[in-house]
Amino acid sequence: MSATRMAAAETSAEAVKAGYREFLFQCAPPYYDDPLVLVRGQGVFVTDAEGREFLDFFSGILTTGLGHCHPEVVQAIQEQVATLGHVSTLYLTEQQVEMARRLAEIAPGRLKKTFFTNSGTEAVETAILLACQYTGRSEVIALRYSYSGRSTLATNLTAHASWRPAASSIAGIKHVISPYPYRCPFKSPCDESCVERYAQDLEEAILTTTTGKIAAFIAETIQGVGGYIVPPPGYFQRIVEVVHRYGGLFICDEVQAGFGRTGGKWFGIEHWQVEPDIMVMAKTIANGFPLGATITRPEIAEAWKAKTISTFGGNPVAMAAGIATNRVMVRENTPARAAARGAQLRKGLEALQRKHEWIGEVRGMGLMQAMELVDDPRKKTPSPQKAKLLLEAAKEERLLLGVGGLNGHVIRLGPSMLITEEEMDDALGRLERACRRVEEKL
Ligand SMILES: Cc1ncc(COP(=O)(O)O)c(C=O)c1O
Structure with a gap:
C-alpha cells in the first residue's frame, strides 16, 4: 500500500472508532486496547481498514463455520435477496420448508419440527416458552x-x-453446579464417579429450591462462554434421567457446539447418546447470516397454543443462507473435518502447554478447543491478565483468538471447519510465537 493510501486507511479506521464511541452503546466493547476495524474476509482470513491480514481463529464467535464469504453461501444470498427478500411468518415459502427438512435430517432422534428466529437468544426464548406450555x-x-x-x-x-x-x-x-472437571468440587481429577454427585446436586436443587415440578433443564453440551467446559463422561445420561423423573424437558443448547464443531458428530449431545427434547441452534447455522432455530418432537411443538409471529423469523434470505451452508457442510463433511483438524490443533496446544506452565489446562472437542490460563498452576488461580496479554500478543502475530471463562481467563479457539492442514500449522506457529511474547513480558 502506498504511504498516502495507508494514511487515508488509518484515518478511516480512526473515524470508525470515533463514530463507535459517539453513536453506539458502549456495553458491548470490542476486543483489544486498539480495536480492529475489519473491512473484508475470505476463508480463514480477514483484512482490516489498514490493509493488515489476520488469521481468524475464532470465526466471529464460532459463526463463520465455513470461513468468511463462502462463495456458495454468498451466491445463494445474492440470488434470494434479488428474488424475494421478505415475507414474515404469515406466508409460506419453499425455502423455509427445505431448511427445516434439512435440520430434521441431521438432528438427533425424533427432533423434527422447527421454529425459526433471528438469533440464539430468541431460539432459547422459544425453547423455554415451549417447555412451559408443554409441561x-x-x-x-x-x-x-x-x-x-x-x-x-x-x-x-x-x-x-x-x-x-x-x-x-x-x-x-x-x-446447579457446573460439570467443570478442572475445578470439580468433588474430586481431582474429576471422572465418571463425580457424575453421581452432580446428579445429587440437581435432585437436591429441584427438591429444595423449586416446587419439585420443573418445566425444563437447559444446558450447553460444551459451555462456550464459560470457557469450553466439557462435562465428564456419563454426565448428560445421568442428569437427563433425573430431569425426566421430575417431569421436566431437556433443552440442549447447540448454539456454539452444533454443526460438526465438536468433531465426528453433527451435534455435541450425540457424543453422549442422549436425545434432547428440544434443541436450539444459531451462530454457524447460516455461516454468519442472522438465523436461530428451535427444533423439537412434533407432540411438543403442538403444545404451543398462544398466538405468535416472528416478523423476520424464517426470512427467505436467511433460509437461502442456511440451506447453502447446510449443503456445503454435508458435502464437505464438517464433523469429519473438525475431528481431523481438531486433533492437529489439540496436539499443538498440548505441546504449548508443556512449554508454558501458565497454561493450566487444554480442553475441548474437535475444533472447539480452549486453554485455561492460571497464575499458579498448583492453586489454579485464574489469570485474566495473561489472557489479555496473549490476546494482544496474538494480534501482533496477526492471529485472532477468543476469550471466555468466568474471569476472562480462558483462551477460546474455533476456526472455520474448512481450515486446511497448512493453515492450521500456520495458526499454531503464530500462537507459539504469541506465547513466547507473553513469556517475555512476565
Ligand atoms: C450457548 C449460547 N446460547 C445462546 C447464545 C445467544 O446467541 P445470540 O448471541 O445469537 O443471541 C449464545 C451466544 O453466544 C451462546 O453461546
Whole structure:
C-alpha cells in the first residue's frame, strides 16, 4: 500500500472508532486496547481498514463455520435477496420448508419440527416458552457458568455475574453446579464417579429450591462462554434421567457446539447418546447470516397454543443462507473435518502447554478447543491478565483468538471447519510465537 493510501486507511479506521464511541452503546466493547476495524474476509482470513491480514481463529464467535464469504453461501444470498427478500411468518415459502427438512435430517432422534428466529437468544426464548406450555409449569434449572443470550430471560438463565444486568432478576430459575472437571468440587481429577454427585446436586436443587415440578433443564453440551467446559463422561445420561423423573424437558443448547464443531458428530449431545427434547441452534447455522432455530418432537411443538409471529423469523434470505451452508457442510463433511483438524490443533496446544506452565489446562472437542490460563498452576488461580496479554500478543502475530471463562481467563479457539492442514500449522506457529511474547513480558 502506498504511504498516502495507508494514511487515508488509518484515518478511516480512526473515524470508525470515533463514530463507535459517539453513536453506539458502549456495553458491548470490542476486543483489544486498539480495536480492529475489519473491512473484508475470505476463508480463514480477514483484512482490516489498514490493509493488515489476520488469521481468524475464532470465526466471529464460532459463526463463520465455513470461513468468511463462502462463495456458495454468498451466491445463494445474492440470488434470494434479488428474488424475494421478505415475507414474515404469515406466508409460506419453499425455502423455509427445505431448511427445516434439512435440520430434521441431521438432528438427533425424533427432533423434527422447527421454529425459526433471528438469533440464539430468541431460539432459547422459544425453547423455554415451549417447555412451559408443554409441561404447564414455569420453573427452569440451568447450569452455573452457562450463557444463554441477552434478553431478560436469557440473561437470567446465564450464570456469569458480569453478563447479568443489574435489577433485572426474574423468578423461577435456579442454577446447579457446573460439570467443570478442572475445578470439580468433588474430586481431582474429576471422572465418571463425580457424575453421581452432580446428579445429587440437581435432585437436591429441584427438591429444595423449586416446587419439585420443573418445566425444563437447559444446558450447553460444551459451555462456550464459560470457557469450553466439557462435562465428564456419563454426565448428560445421568442428569437427563433425573430431569425426566421430575417431569421436566431437556433443552440442549447447540448454539456454539452444533454443526460438526465438536468433531465426528453433527451435534455435541450425540457424543453422549442422549436425545434432547428440544434443541436450539444459531451462530454457524447460516455461516454468519442472522438465523436461530428451535427444533423439537412434533407432540411438543403442538403444545404451543398462544398466538405468535416472528416478523423476520424464517426470512427467505436467511433460509437461502442456511440451506447453502447446510449443503456445503454435508458435502464437505464438517464433523469429519473438525475431528481431523481438531486433533492437529489439540496436539499443538498440548505441546504449548508443556512449554508454558501458565497454561493450566487444554480442553475441548474437535475444533472447539480452549486453554485455561492460571497464575499458579498448583492453586489454579485464574489469570485474566495473561489472557489479555496473549490476546494482544496474538494480534501482533496477526492471529485472532477468543476469550471466555468466568474471569476472562480462558483462551477460546474455533476456526472455520474448512481450515486446511497448512493453515492450521500456520495458526499454531503464530500462537507459539504469541506465547513466547507473553513469556517475555512476565
Ligand atoms: C450457548 C449460547 N446460547 C445462546 C447464545 C445467544 O446467541 P445470540 O448471541 O445469537 O443471541 C449464545 C451466544 O453466544 C451462546 O453461546
